[in-house]
Amino acid sequence: MDAAQKLKQQVKKEFTEYLTLHKCRKTPERFAILDHIYSIRGHFDMESLYNSMVDVNFRVSRATLYNTIQLLLDCGLVMKHQFGGNISKYERAYGNENHDHLICTLCGEVREMTGDQLTTVQLKNIRKFKVSYYSTYIYGTCSKCIHVKRMEMKKLERGNQTKQNKSNGKQT
Amino acid sequence: MDAAQKLKQQVKKEFTEYLTLHKCRKTPERFAILDHIYSIRGHFDMESLYNSMVDVNFRVSRATLYNTIQLLLDCGLVMKHQFGGNISKYERAYGNENHDHLICTLCGEVREMTGDQLTTVQLKNIRKFKVSYYSTYIYGTCSKCIHVKRMEMKKLERGNQTKQNKSNGKQT
């Protein structure tokens, strides 16, 4: 069995234990959703998860999807992100190296960056709080948008100069 | 003039420059909103901002609030957070010590924590990306909810035991 299968088995086991402990039913939908999530590399949203299930003819309602995601969040098998848009992004929490996120505030692109995580000093300072997971969000401008911005700035400057010189600089 | 007034003057100046450069109009609404935001300590959301303006009889539409907040985000005077709920939180970016956020995934409480920020090593590793601001989100369970959770677990365990012993353990 390959690593991916092993991982799926492991998380299924954890999920089962969680469901048992919390007296929740072990429905096929729940396990199918978990399985699908752990087939996805990187971030996903509800729409893509829904579609990926429809694609293999597994019928689930969105309500069940949301319901199950919440369970998976509660038991720490899935992480939720809201990078700035209005749709939530998720990603599996297991077998997923911790990483920071570079979020372009202009185009919304999210780039992952692995690196040093929270220092021991920082973690030691956390009291009266049980840490489940953490992530650093770094907002800024990606290279593509820096370029676009630069172009716009030039245009604006040109406009301002024209305005100053002949007081008719008018362009979008 | 006290420090708060000085800060307000400083950000107003920056905002003005931004508006001028981008050929946006300097409307009283925009400056009033900036001023109100810089009167708020800590996080705020649209509703509370709206109310704080209504309270002093400054009439603004929500549309203008959203419009202006976007400008303030663009010029880096305001930060936006989405901690997990469905409403966005904001906070001023100037005169606001960098801090991490401890977010309780159960009750939604957000606690701020100042501490070591990104290491130089980490920042050096960021390429082709202009960092505006960053924040570490630490999800977990706050002390209050740990307690509640513990109570619930005990209840569940009791239920499970009863079930095993007499197979009629039934409680919420």
Place this chain on the structure above:
DNA sequence: ATGTATGCAAACCATTTGCAATGAC
């Protein structure tokens, strides 16, 4: 004068909710 910004109300859309039907236990 010109066209950007405002205010209002309607539209949007991800997410949540209510309820009847299903199926795990």
Place this chain on the structure above:
DNA sequence: GTCATTGCAAATGGTTTGCATACAT
């Protein structure tokens, strides 16, 4: 058999949008 869970469709609510009006330039 019981009641948690599902699926559907309607409701919710923060945010966005369209358009007529107001006002900064």
